[in-house]
Amino acid sequence: MNNLRELLQDADPLRHEPGRPAEQRTLRRRAVLAAARRTPASAVRRPRSRAAVWATSGLMLAAALALGAVLWSMFNSNLQAAIRFEVRMAETRPAAGLQKAKVAGSDRYVYLHRQVIVSNNDIAEVKVIQADTPSQYGIGIKFNPAGADKMRRATRAHIGKPLAILLDGQVMMAPVVRDAVGGSAMLTGHYTKAEAQRVADRIVKGIGMQ
Amino acid sequence: MNKPCVVPALPVIADAAPVERLAALFDAHYDRLYRLGRRLAPSTDDALDLVQETFLRAARRPKSIPAGVTNEEAWLVRVLINIRRDQWRKESVRARHREAAVQDGRHDSNARSPEAGLIARAAVWQALDVLPPRRRAIVVMHELEELPVSSIASLLGISAITVRWHLSKGRRDLARALKTSGGISHE
Numbered sequence: 001m002n003n004l005r006e007l008l009q010d011a012d013p014l015r016h017e018p019g020r021p022a023e024q025r026t027l028r029r030r031a032v033l034a035a036a037r038r039t040p041a042s043a044v045r046r047p048r049s050r051a052a053v054w055a056t057s058g059l060m061l062a063a064a065l066a067l068g069a070v071l072w073s074m075f076n077s078n079l080q081a082a083i084r085f086e087v088r089m090a091e092t093r094p095a096a097g098l099q100k101a102k103v104a105g106s107d108r109y110v111y112l113h114r115q116v117i118v119s120n121n122d123i124a125e126v127k128v129i130q131a132d133t134p135s136q137y138g139i140g141i142k143f144n145p146a147g148a149d150k151m152r153r154a155t156r157a158h159i160g161k162p163l164a165i166l167l168d169g170q171v172m173m174a175p176v177v178r179d180a181v182g183g184s185a186m187l188t189g190h191y192t193k194a195e196a197q198r199v200a201d202r203i204v205k206g207i208g209m210q
Numbered sequence: 211m212n213k214p215c216v217v218p219a220l221p222v223i224a225d226a227a228p229v230e231r232l233a234a235l236f237d238a239h240y241d242r243l244y245r246l247g248r249r250l251a252p253s254t255d256d257a258l259d260l261v262q263e264t265f266l267r268a269a270r271r272p273k274s275i276p277a278g279v280t281n282e283e284a285w286l287v288r289v290l291i292n293i294r295r296d297q298w299r300k301e302s303v304r305a306r307h308r309e310a311a312v313q314d315g316r317h318d319s320n321a322r323s324p325e326a327g328l329i330a331r332a333a334v335w336q337a338l339d340v341l342p343p344r345r346r347a348i349v350v351m352h353e354l355e356e357l358p359v360s361s362i363a364s365l366l367g368i369s370a371i372t373v374r375w376h377l378s379k380g381r382r383d384l385a386r387a388l389k390t391s392g393g394i395s396h397e
Contacts, residue, residue, distance in 0.1 A: 004381055005353045007388075011334035012354055014248055028262045029236050036232045036269035159279065178279055179238040186230075 082206035083167050083199065085120045085141070087185070089113045089154060090164040090174055101164065101171045110162050110174045117154045120206035122147025128196040129186070137196035139187040141203070148183050156180035167199070228272040236265055238279065239286050246287060249350040250294045250343055260297075264290040284365045287347075291366075294343040337387035341380050348373055349380040 009015065090110040091098055098111035124144040128137050143151060155163065155177045162174040165187060173187060187199075243264060248257035267289050268275055275285050338346055348366070351357045352373075359377070363370040 004384065007334050008338075008349075008353045011331040012249065013254075013335065014245060016331075017248075017254065024258055025240060028258055028265075029233070029240070032236060032262060032265040032269060033229055033233055035266050036229045036272075178234060 081202065082120070083202040084169065084206055085123065085203045086166040086169075087117045087119075087151070088115065088164045088166065089117060089158050090162040090171075092162060103164075103171045103174050108174070110164055110171060112164055112171070118143060118147045118150050120203060122150060123203065123207055126200045126203050128193060128200050137193045139196050139200050139203070140184060141187065142184045151183075151185075152180055167203075228269070231272065231275075232265065232269050235268060235275070235282060235286070239283055240265075242283065243286055243290055245355075246347065246350065247290055247294075249354060250291070250346055252339070260290060260294055263293050267293070284367065287365055288367065291344050291347045294347075298343050334388065337384050340383050340387045345376045345380045345383075348376040349384070352377055 090101075090112050092110065094100065094111050098113060100109055101112050102109055122143050123141055124147070125142040127140045127142070129140045130137055158177050159179065161177060163177050164171045165173045165175075165185065240261065243261045244257060247260040247264075248254065251257040251260050264286055268286065275282055338349070341349060344366070348362055351362050351365070352359070357365075359370050359373045363373045366373070
């Protein structure tokens with residue numbers, strides 16, 4: 001008999017079928033997420049398809065950080081000032097050239113690379129999005145093509161390691177990179193709608209200032 | 211990745227935002243699961259259903275999905291194979307799938323290959339239907355995805371010896387099925 005591997009490779013339907021239909025993927029994704037929203041764990045939530053799209057278009061950044069004190073001071077210090085938004089790669093262990101930084105609202109430390117991957121100028125759009133409960137909001141950040149490309153390249157080489165999101169130099173979140181992503185990011189926390197809107201406005205204000 | 215780094219990030223992913231975690235799982239693993247599913251299922255639609263059902267199970271049991279990309283993948287792959295096994299056990303479903311596989315093959319070959327090649331290809335692929343899904347998955351992963359035995363073993367949570375046993379049995383069963391179908395010439 002011919003070599004089994006060759007036979008199977010020749011008969012492999014993936015080799016002969018046209019590319020997977022993107023719309024099928026989208027439909028299936030929608031069906032799965034709709035079903036997930038109907039499960040008891042999330043039944044209490046209001047539908048939020050727009051939020052889901054934002055939250056999952058590539059990067060899922062999430063952290064339940066007690067940001068209260070830091071954010072409170074941030075909100076009160078100067079409501080109109082721009083916020084410097086940065087994403088930097090980080091490590092969990094110290095090494096030469098890395099900068100130690102505390103993650104807000106936790107006892108965790110990460111070690112930041114100096115290079116800024118994306119900043120306010122790489123942002124195309126900032127939106128307030130509803131988080132898991134009606135009273136909590138997050139901030140969805142959509143990158144422009146250049147920013148998305150930078151994120152994609154950086155995260156591809158950084159899977160399994162933390163990515164630090166900084167507001168005014170303070171590490172707000174340091175979620176672990178799960179997959180190479182680019183299009184958008186989501187900042188979650190215990191924001192009220194007004195707080196989230198203020199932070200979003202200030203991030204937008206920082207566009208073009210760096 | 212070490213633990214201190216994961217702990218603060220995961221609670222939201224795992225508990226507070228199951229839908230978001232599911233979406234992230236879907237985005238990260240859909241392509242890989244589709245490739246495997248398509249090679250286990252008889253048609254594109256069956257493969258899409260299989261992948262969708264896998265993620266629906268993930269949606270129903272979010273807390274049972276382990277953390278970490280590799281662990282997630284292993285969990286999803288096992289669920290997918292189990293679903294396929296349940297389907298395979300139903301004889302009627304199996305028969306229908308075989309028929310669909312042949313039809314699929316015919317459809318494909320019309321576009322690009324002579325009929326003989328098409329029939330041979332369909333016969334080879336149809337022969338895979340004799341293998342139970344887990345064994346078929348092992349053969350597919352080894353022969354088509356070219357994963358080493360050790361990787362398959364850790365992905366499926368079984369020993370390397372068991373993987374080798376499935377491979378050897380799978381090859382034998384396939385050879386027998388191909389001989390019976392007469393679609394492939396023997397040495």
